[in-house]
Structure formats: C-alpha cells, structure tokens
Amino acid sequence: MCPFCGLGCDDLTIEEEPPSTLTVRSTDCPVAREGYSRTTAAEPPRVAGIPVPLEEAVEAAAAVLAAAQTPLVAGLGTDVDGARAALALAERLGAVVDHALSDGLYRNLAVLQRTGWIATTLAELRNRCDLLLVAGPDPAALHPRLFERWVAPAPALQTPPSREVVFLCGEPLDSTRAALSGLSVTVLAGDSARVGDAAASLAAALADPSRASGTASIAAGDIAALAERLAKARYAVVAWAAAAFDGTHADLTVERLVQLVRDINRHTRCAGLPLAGHDNVVGVNQVCTWRFGVPLRTSLAGGAPLHDPHRFAWARYAAVADAVIWVSAFRPEVPAFPAEQTVIALAPPGTAFVDEPAVFIPVGTPGIDHSAHVFRSDTVVALRARGLIDRGLPDGASVLKAIAAALPEEAPAC
C-alpha cells in the first residue's frame, strides 16, 4: 500500500535486498519508486550538530519548546498517529499548526467553505464516469497512476461502458496518453492560467451552446461542443489538481469549476474530483478537523482553536515564530528557515539541511518503517500501509509523544 501521493495504490510488488534496500518492481510510478528508494540507514539524533541519544534529543527539544512564546508545529508530513501526537503537542504549546503542502488543499477548502460543492471519489470515477473533464495541468504529474488505475478501465456500472476524456487548458503527459490509448481523448490545450475562464464559458454555454464564446485560447465552437457533451453525459467528472494551478488567487479557478459542476447537475449528473494528498496532507487535515473542529492553519494559542487560512499558513507564520518543530516523515526535505530561528526537525535519516537545526531526530517513514494510516486523495478512504523493514528508527508519533511528556506538567482542560 503506497502512502505517498494519495492515490492509495495497493497493488505494488516491492523487493527488499538486505540491508534495507527497497525496489518497486511492479510499476514505474516515479512517486512510488522514489518514496520507497529512500531507505538510508538509521543515524543518531543530533543536538546542535552533535550526535546524542534519543532521550537527550527529546529533552533538548522539550526545553526549546517550553521556552517558546510563538511556536509553530508544521510540516506534518506524517500518518494519522503522528498527526494526533503533533496536534496534541501543539495544543500543549499553544502553537500554530499547518502542513507543508497545504497550499493546494486550501485552494479547494476555501471554496468548500464559501460555497460547498458536489464531489465524488475514485471508485465512482472508475465505475460510473462516462466523461472525464481534466481541468488545467495534467494531475498525473502529481498523481502518476491516476489514469492507469482509475480512468483506463471501462466503467463497470454504466451501460454502455464507454468513457471519453477531455483535457481543458492543459495537455496530457506522454504517460497519460499511453494510459488512455484505448479511449477517446480530446485536448483543448488553451491557456492553462485561464482554466477558470474556460469553466465560466462552459457554464454559460450549457443552457444554449449556440451562444458560446471563445475563451482562454479555445474556440467558441469547441466550448459549445464540450458544453453539449457535458449536458448529455450520464455521469461527468471534473477533475483538477489545485496545487498545479498558477496564480495567487487560484481558489477562484476552483470556484468556477465547482460552479460549472453545480450547473451541470441541474440537468444531469456531474461531480468534481479535487485532487490533493501528497505526504498525507488530506489525512492530517482530517485529524485536525475532527480534533479541533477546524482544519489546518489554526492557532491553538488562545484557548479555543482559531482558524485563519491566511495568517496561519506556515510560510507566513514562520516569519514570527520563535521556534519551529518541523515533521517530514515521508521525505528527507526540510525547508530553509532564517538562520536565527530555532528549528527542531523530525525527518528521515540523511536529510540535508541548509542550516543545521537545533535538534534533529531521525524518524521512520510511515508505510516503510512502521504500519500507518493515511488518507486517500478523495478524503473518504483511510488506508493502512504496513511497515516493511526495520531500520531501528522511532516513528514520529512516539517521538512527539515523548517530547510532550518531557514538557512541564499541565492539567488537561475540558
């Protein structure tokens, strides 16, 4: 069960060559191959660059955090248990919480919170969709096996079991074309920055295709034809990966797509498929939402959780935080923080740092070193990825719990 991109592929063949080298044999998916290849041998934690036992690193982290006034608990590339532990720690500290990859997620959530939407899940796409409209850049760049696993098989629950795929304001990758070789594929390449305009034109043309106007470098005739196909589809799906949208207000692009889906539903069925989900961002957001009643980008500093997707985006808050605990259990990457900032990093062994963090604790990768729950991109399906090897690394959750336990005692509130 591959935990990395949020598609939840559970058909992988992975071979282990001792000591601890994993190779994916069954697919050439670059995300799976890279994710499983990162099995550098365990290394000891470091405090100020000096190797120390785990207990000492935990004490050092707790000391830093106990003294912090405006801590940030972020990155949060971790499984459900890791998220629980990180959020509990953040609650103790009165910290701000966010996930490294929440930008794409927030383009979607902003629209969900403003207007709501009509959405679907991957098995509905696979079994019922007769017309897939892919809006914007090809999501396969982020979710490589999307088309192979969820679009290429014929829909089992639709008569006749036919499917066509249209790319709007984006071109399919070569691998996507190959995966869809048996299907009717239409490419309206257009201007990828203007996919929202194209959606608005389509919505306007639904009622009367003869009044369609060209937009985003797509001819009026093509808009009219597509609008007609959407209106005649039995179950159309509009898919997008918001992380790939350009521009500072990409949520408005999402909003137009959502509005298009809603309009099509006045006559036939149509549903959106907002794709996100690398490093379990969807799962961590779920855990945060059920534990605090509000999603990520929340401050726990003042009693009741305060959610503000602008103020509490980690990249913005990092500028005022006086201590950062960064969790990146899925990948050996930690962003560069200002040199004067105190950083505690929980990441795989071999992570390269621009500046050595105050405390570095190597942790195992969910689904490689330990069993883990992660969420699929469609937010509905939680998956369990089993551990494959033992490098002797602690999991993120136990390190975070140990740090919380090392903080000064404090009574829980109701």
Next chain:
Amino acid sequence: MLTKLAGGRVYDPANGRDGAVGDLFVRDGRIVADPGPGAAPDEVHDLSGRVVMAGAIDIHSHIAGGKVNIARLLMAEEHRAAAEEPCGCRGLATPSTHATGCRYAQMGYTAAFEPAMLPSNARHAHLEMADIPLIDTGGYLVLGNDDLLLELLASGAGEAAVADYVGFMLNATRSLAVKAVNPGGINAFKYNQRRLDVDENGPFHAITPRRILTALAGAVQRLGIPHPLHLHGFNLGVPGNVEATLDSIAAVDGLRLHLTHVQFHAYGAEGDRKFSSAAARVAEAVNRRPNISVDVGQIMFGQTVTASADTMAQMNNAGLAHPKKWVMMDIECDAGCGVVPFRYRDKAFVNALQWAIGLELFLLIEDPWRIFLTTDHPNGAPFTSYPELIRLLMDRDYRLARMAELHPALPEHTILGALTREYSLGEIATMTRAAPARILGLTDRGHLGPGAVADITVYTDRPDRRAMFEKPDLVFKDGRLIVRDGVVVAFLQGRTHVVEPAYDPTIESWMARRFDERMGQRLTHFRIAEEEIRGGNGLIRHACQPGSF
C-alpha cells in the same frame, strides 16, 4: 477497590427498580451484589435524596466520519464565533471529538453510536471515534445502496448469500448494526434519478427499494444481529411521506425494524398548507406492532447542520440551506453524503409543526422500550439540547408555554395541546438507558444489576428537569468518577462495540474479484484489523443469536 453509592433513589427499569431507595456497590469497574455487613468500602458516596440511573446511551448521533468533518468545515462560522467565547465549545452543532466526549459525559451519557458509517469510510470513522474521550462508541454500517449488494440481489441471490455478504461487511468494518438509508435511492441519484418509488426498479440494477429493504431486514434476522435493521426511510422531509413509512412497516412483514428519526418521516399532505402531522397514524402503527421501534429525531429551534448519506433527499433540500452553501458527495460505489446547514425557526409554520410532530410521537407512542430520545444530532438539533427535550416531555405546562410562543397557526394543526402525558423518571430511564442497551444487545450496559459495567449517573431531583439533566452531580464510567457537578474531573478512553456474526466465507472470493475489478483496493486491505481499533485495546463484542428473534 470497593465503592459504595449509598441511599440513592435508583431508577433501573431493566431490573424493575423505579425509584426505591437502595445502595449500589462497585468493584473493579463493575456493579457487584451487596457484599454484606462485613465488607468495608474504600469509598462511600452519600446519595440520600439523589436520583441514580445507569449512564445514558444515545442510539443515533452523528459523531464521527467523513460527513461530520465536512459539516465542521462548512460550519466554520460557528467555530469562529465560539472561539471568541471563554469556553467556546458548548452547544455546537459540529463539536470536535474532544468536545463531543466531554459534552456527552457532562450530561450523564456514557455511550453514543454513529448511525451512518459507510463501508468505504469505516476506517476513518473508527480512527475518529477513538479520539472521542470518555464515552463508548460504535457504528452502524450503511448498506442498501452499495452496488455490490444491488448486483447480488439482481443476480437472484438467495437469502443465505445476502446474509453472508452482510455478515462479511459487518465483520470487515467492525460495525455494531446495519443501517439502510433510503434503500436504492442514493444509488439511483447517481444515475440522475431524483425520486424513486418503493416499488420502482432502480436505474441500473433493476431492483426495487422494497426488495432491498426486505432483503436487509431478513439478513439481519438470519445473522442474529441484536439490533434490528436501522432504517432511514423513504422521502425524508417530503409532505405525505407517511404512506411510505407505513408501507415500510408493512413490507418487513413482522420482521424487526427500527425506524430512525421518524419525525422526518411522519408528514401528511393535508390541510390548507399541504403539510400536516401524521404522527397519530405512525404512533398507532407502532403501538400495534411489537416488532417496530423508533427514534424520534426531534427538531429544536436554532442554527444547525444536516448531514446524511441520503443525497437524493439532501439535494432536494439544498435550496433551503442556511447559510447558502452545501456539499454533496457520491461515495465509492456504496453510498453518498449530503451536508446542508439549516436554521429551524420557531416562527416558521413548517418548523413549528415539525417540532410538534416530534413531541406528538413521543407522547402517543406508549411503550418507552420502543421509542428513543434523539435529535438525530446534528440534523434536528445538537445533542446538547436533550435536557430541554426531556423537560418538554416531563412538564406539560412548560410544553404548552413553549407552544404558545411558536407560529400562531400551529395550534389548529397539532393535537399537542390536548396531550396530557408527562414522562416519569422511570420512563426517561427506560428510554435513555435500559431500552437502548437492550435494543443494541449491550447486555452489561444500561442497567445497574450485578455484573453491569459501572456506568452510573447521579442527579439532584430538581423540578426544572432541564436543569436536572443538564448537570448531573456525579458521572461514573467503568466505575471511575469522570464528572462532578458538571465538570470533567478525569479523562479515560471508551470502548468500541461491535458484532461479529458468523457467515459462510465462500462469499469472499466473489467479493475479492469484484474489489479487484472495480474498487482499486483489495478486499484484504478493505478489512479493518482488530489492532486498528483503539490500538487493539478497544473492541467489545456482542453476541449474535441467529434465528432467536
């Protein structure tokens, strides 16, 4: 450790106690028989004059899972407003897991059950329920719109195969009961059908809702699952839907059936407003048939959010959203979810009549063992409004006073004003403790006899029943004091209640093939392992007795 709860007035309907003064003894988390005069309790609570009941059990409350999280996201305004209060977690329609556990415990509840766990979302629901502190939980599995079941039925499979399928699904998803939501309707909506009659073939599998309903009720009986089929019926919220409700009762032909949030399904289409109470007809049918039980789904006035698997009904209601935003989802070839924020207004005729219909049902259905106190949290109102609801049931003067404040046309459309019944403390104890435990098959809960888990609530007997039930003096969970005077004083983790009916596993190879061909997930990965539930320390299994009903 031996604890003595001395001299309280004990309401324990399962053991025939109706307010008689007596002592209770607790050892190692369970109630034990009086150990005799020689025993020296380590702890004694003097409960003279207090009212003692088992911990309350909510049989229908949407406390966890995907739709609950969507509701939280959609209701960001209420959380933002709450963040400005000193303790901003009281009375929310979409409380966090933490607040859910705390508010329930503070009201004397020690268990609440999520009644709509979708198969594909079951793992999520369990992960979330494990984060609800203090109370026991469990989930009812939503079936009846899953393409796999409909395909099985369409293939002409017999009762045994259907029961095997249901048996596998309950085991795999670690569920306590079977829920059917608008059987066939959610599936039909995926094919753009906005209505489906009980005897109309669905669009793809060509199976009627009646067939699905009877097949599931039969499977539940055959597997010996303690809880009857938990049915969210047809045409939710539509005037005139009482006919379909009565038809459902007739369709199961003597099999046990639980009609949930029946208030939303007890509407006539008569009168000048083409919307009328059909509570008397439903109550009459329930009173006559001991195989039928109901929970009410009372509405209370104010802002809430409705969350349901019933996309067909929710899509019809989406235009009424307040605030004006809503979410629909088609889910994983097994169901859907519709989340629509809603504000029930006491000056609106329809909402006032809904309120009255719920109360009519409570007062007209005679047997408190077969009617349950619910608001279908959060659909009718947040569960935190139970104390107010109890007061409405126990205090006729209060009820009439509230009624007088509502829409002026209400009195001529409801018989509520003429209903003199007032629930007794014993009936409340039945409806909120003994009966829920019995109808779910929780043999060692909901009562205070020796061997029962020591989930106990102690109240001061106040004439204002709302005040009384809002803030118990003491709440014990597993024998530990968790709430004193309305304040949580200790945290502990609840358990997850499940059934594991026996079934013929040969069904699994057929299912595995379908999973491989369609679901993009292997059947072995779909199945939830025991160690995934509360880290392996949380399951409580309840016995199934095939053919015993």
